Amino acid sequence: MEKNINVTLKIWRQAGPKAKGEFVTYKMDNVSTDSSFLEMLDVLNEKLIKQRKEPIAFDHDCREGICGMCSLYINGHPHGMDGETTTCQLHMRRFKDGETITVEPWRSAAFPVIKDLMVDRGAFDKIIQAGGYVSVNTGGVPDGNAIPISKVVADEAMDAASCIGCGACVAACKNGSAMLFVAAKVSQMALLPQGKVEASHRAKVMVAKMDELGFGNCTNTGACEAECPKAISISHIARLNREFLSAKFKD
Amino acid sequence: MWLIDSSIGRKFIMSITGVFMVLFLLFHSLMNIVVIISPEGYNMICEFLGANWYAVAGTGVLATGFVIHILYALLLTFQNMRARGAVKYALKKSQKEVDWASRNMLVLGAIVLGFLVLHLYNFWYKMQFVELTGLGDVNKAADGAYWVARLFSNWVYCVIYIIWLVALWLHLTHGVWSALQTLGLNNKTWLPRVKVIANIVSTIVILMFMSIPVYYLLGCGA
Numbered sequence: 001m002e003k004n005i006n007v008t009l010k011i012w013r014q015a016g017p018k019a020k021g022e023f024v025t026y027k028m029d030n031v032s033t034d035s036s037f038l039e040m041l042d043v044l045n046e047k048l049i050k051q052r053k054e055p056i057a058f059d060h061d062c063r064e065g066i067c068g069m070c071s072l073y074i075n076g077h078p079h080g081m082d083g084e085t086t087t088c089q090l091h092m093r094r095f096k097d098g099e100t101i102t103v104e105p106w107r108s109a110a111f112p113v114i115k116d117l118m119v120d121r122g123a124f125d126k127i128i129q130a131g132g133y134v135s136v137n138t139g140g141v142p143d144g145n146a147i148p149i150s151k152v153v154a155d156e157a158m159d160a161a162s163c164i165g166c167g168a169c170v171a172a173c174k175n176g177s178a179m180l181f182v183a184a185k186v187s188q189m190a191l192l193p194q195g196k197v198e199a200s201h202r203a204k205v206m207v208a209k210m211d212e213l214g215f216g217n218c219t220n221t222g223a224c225e226a227e228c229p230k231a232i233s234i235s236h237i238a239r240l241n242r243e244f245l246s247a248k249f250k251d
Numbered sequence: 252m253w254l255i256d257s258s259i260g261r262k263f264i265m266s267i268t269g270v271f272m273v274l275f276l277l278f279h280s281l282m283n284i285v286v287i288i289s290p291e292g293y294n295m296i297c298e299f300l301g302a303n304w305y306a307v308a309g310t311g312v313l314a315t316g317f318v319i320h321i322l323y324a325l326l327l328t329f330q331n332m333r334a335r336g337a338v339k340y341a342l343k344k345s346q347k348e349v350d351w352a353s354r355n356m357l358v359l360g361a362i363v364l365g366f367l368v369l370h371l372y373n374f375w376y377k378m379q380f381v382e383l384t385g386l387g388d389v390n391k392a393a394d395g396a397y398w399v400a401r402l403f404s405n406w407v408y409c410v411i412y413i414i415w416l417v418a419l420w421l422h423l424t425h426g427v428w429s430a431l432q433t434l435g436l437n438n439k440t441w442l443p444r445v446k447v448i449a450n451i452v453s454t455i456v457i458l459m460f461m462s463i464p465v466y467y468l469l470g471c472g473a
Contacts, residue, residue, distance in 0.1 A: 010341075023341065076344030102342040109336040156439070172346070174354060176334035177258075207259055216334030217258040217327045220429040221353040226346035234432070235439040242435025244259045 004030040005097040009044070011056055012104045014113050017120075021113065023102075033093040037080065038063060038070065040092055057116040063088040065229065068164030071171070072117055073104040078168035078227050086166065086229045106171035110178070110214045121167050123213040124181060128165075130209035131202040132185045134194050147193050160187035162230040169224035169232075175216030180224035182210050183240035184232050190243055200247030207244050259433075261327055266430035268320040273427055273452070275313055276419075280459035287466050290396035297395035302382035310379065321364065328357050352421040353429070359422040366415035373402055403467030412464040416457050423453030 006029045014021030031040050038060050045055035061069035070087040074080040080090040095101060103117060111119040163184035170178050186203055189195025195202070218237060225234045254260040286293040300306040345354065352359060377398055381387040391397055402408050427449035431437055437445055 012341075021338070073340060076340070076342040077346075081344075104340055104342070107336050107338055107340055109334050111336075174335065175331035176336065177331070179258075207257055211256070211258050214334055215258075216331040217262060218433075219327070219331070219353065219356065220425070220432050221349050223346050223349045226348040233439055233442070235437060235442050238432050238435050238437035238442075240435075241259055241262075241433055244257075245263060245435055248253050248257075248260070 002032055002034045004032055005092065005095065005099075007031060007040075007092075007095055007098070008100040010100060010102045011117070013056070013116055014105075015115065017112055017114060031092050033091070033095075035092050036063070036088060037072075037074070037090040037092060038088050057114070057118045059118050060088060065089045066164060068166040071106050071119065071121075071166060071168075073106060073171055075102055078106065078171040079166070079229050083226075084229055084231050086164075089229075106167055108167075108170045108176040108215070110176065111167060111170060119167075121165070123215070124165050124167065124178070126213060127178070127182060127206050127209045128185060131198070131205040132189075134189055135198065136194075149192060153191050157188050157191040160184045160191070160232065160236050163188075163228075163232050164230060166229060168227050168229060170215065172223045172227035173216065173218075174221060174223065175219055176214075177218045177224075178210050178213075178215040179218035179237050179240065180228065180232055180234065182206050183234075183236035186240045186243060187236040190239065199243060200250060203240065203243035203247050207240070261323055262433045264319060265323050265327065266433040268316045268323070269426050269430045270434075271316050272313070272320065273423065273430075273456075276423075276456050276460075277452075280456045283463055284459050286396055286399050286463060290400075293396050293399075294394055297378065298393045300379075301393050302379050306379065307383070321360070324357060324360055350425055352425040356422060356425060359418050362418040363415065363422055366411070366418070369411070370415070373408075374398055399463065400467070403464055406468055409464040409468040413461060413468075416461045416464075419460075420453055420457040423456065424450055427453055 006027070009026040009028060010023050011026060012021055013024045026044055028040060028044060031043070035043075038058075041056065041058060048055045059069050059071050061067045063070075065086040065088060068086075070079075072079070072087045074087065074090070079085060079087045080094070082090060082094065105111075105113050105117045106119045106121075108119075110123045111121055114120050161184070163181060165181060167181070169180035170176055186206060189202065190199050220234065220237070222234055225232065252260075254264055282293075282296055285296060374395075377387065378392050378395065381389055381392040403412075428437075428446045431445050431449070432442075
């Protein structure tokens, strides 16, 4: 049932990477409970533009939970308080009339704020560049059935591959660790025959890059898994540890 | 050196030293409950260990493991605080899936360490230390049952030790499974099982330890 609610927004505003940020409060009246959280922010931005004020910068793209672009730390949780959803899948019906909603950017030394609620997640791209790929032989297309992969392994690899690289794991982690992201990216390949060739090299260089970029050390709290919009399991972190340690012991 | 330079290497050190200390606790607690069953038997163990070369060597290795565990804990915590960034969240809610102990391992570790100093003063200083240096009452150095009974005749010490063991139990409930996870000995099927096993192991260890102050607190040892 659609109805309209009034909410108060406490939003982090920061003019640039070096600028000092602060919370600014906005009143939003008559917000449809059918609108999404990002649509509500769009409406607020339109109002700000009409008042000739600077609109709020926030990341978004596909708005259907698959691109990994949206972020936002809403009311103490990355991607809001709902489990297994991204911010773009969060709707205003989840909020009460008169509620104050606190909206912050991802906080992590490795994710510096660019502007307002937008952070630079380029560190994730650098980790992928370091080793998140497989080498493919050119030539004829190999027969798909020539490489048998069990259903269990295929499912596990697919679960890892569902990581959208949004950075909620880093945002949620008390240690600012990117282990869940790196574990998912290593696992999706380490499980499959195509990824086995470079497996030990991949684990080493991706972990080295992660450490270099200033992410923290994993302490297995499991906050990442709890907040992950794709519910990636921390069992992938165990696999990454295994891959990394066995690669180091082989050296 | 990857054991220092890489995050997983540092965690590897934490887990290895941790597992080592859990094994020690298992041995220590098994030894301790003998004092309830037979004080004479307990003193035989004390005599057997005492300041013999293997006990001294074991103490040395244990102390080294302990120091490494603490130093790495401080290093990791410092790095993690830096990685979190300078600006803190204004509103942060914890997830119901996340155990309180897992977020407070350093605090719990500090509590355990604080009481450990007291514990070393209560027993080690009066037993192995006396045997090694000859300072103090050498005749009572291997009379473990005497020291246990003497300390726990005071109910305050019983309560202090019980509080200490609760902190240690919380530390272990996260530490044991976390160590296995860091060593990579885990997967989706085994994750819940490993947690249950870790809880059983830490509970058994702590119950064995705790039975002694409780035994004296109830007046059974008087």
